[in-house]
Amino acid sequence: xxxxxxVASVEETWEVARRLxxxxxxxxxxxxxxxxxxxxxxxxxxxxxxxxxxxRVISPTFCLVSEHRGGGRLLVHMDLxxxxxxxxxxxxxxxxxxxxxxxLAVEWPDRAGSLIPANARRVRISAPSGAGERRTIEIA
Ligand SMILES: Nc1ncnc2c1ncn2[C@@H]1O[C@H](COP(=O)(O)OP(=O)(O)OP(=O)(O)O)[C@@H](O)[C@H]1O
Ligand SMILES: [Mg+2]
Numbered sequence: 216x217x218x219x220x221x222v223a224s225v226e227e228t229w230e231v232a233r234r235l236x237x238x239x240x241x242x243x244x245x246x247x248x249x250x251x252x253x254x255x256x257x258x259x260x261x262x263x264x265x266x267x268x269x270x271r272v273i274s275p276t277f278c279l280v281s282e283h284r285g286g287g288r289l290l291v292h293m294d295l296x297x298x299x300x301x302x303x304x305x306x307x308x309x310x311x312x313x314x315x316x317x318x319l320a321v322e323w324p325d326r327a328g329s330l331i332p333a334n335a336r337r338v339r340i341s342a343p344s345g346a347g348e349r350r351t352i353e354i355a
Contacts, residue, residue: 229261
């Protein structure tokens with residue numbers, strides 16, 4: 216799926232996340248872009264539910280990397296906000312996770328520089344101020 220999706224609730228964000236997750240396999244990287252509080256982590260929660268890897272995706276303020284396993288699948292959620300560059304990103308296990316066949320969902324992917332593969336999926340979420348739960352989710 217590609218394109219721009221207007222959503223009006225967290226549930227609709229989860230539905231878009233479910234449709235993207237259905238296309239993903241081992242070693243795929245999803246880059247999540249958008250301002251603080253746009254809904255990046257919420258989108259990853261929807262991916263986790265869709266992949267059957269359950270568990271709670273913890274806010275990166277408390278946890279830089281969270282692993283979600285279930286049914287032989289692994290979703291790794293990384294928030295790279297506090298990292299400085301590729302060496303930091305490698306030190307949290309980037310290559311090991313990919314070798315293990317994880318799907319990586321990455322907030323603040325600019326920190327990872329050239330580690331981001333050319334075929335990474337891009338999710339950009341915008342939340343206009345005063346728009347309540349409405350969001351625009353662009354997927355490429
Ligand atoms: N349609 C929506 N989609 C996603 N989140 C929504 C939506 N409407 C309201 N929200 C709320 O907006 C907040 C988004 O927070 P979230 O942690 O997902 O953002 P984030 O982009 O990951 O922020 P950060 O940059 O701090 O990591 C949540 O409280 C969520 O309930
Ligand atoms: Mg977040």
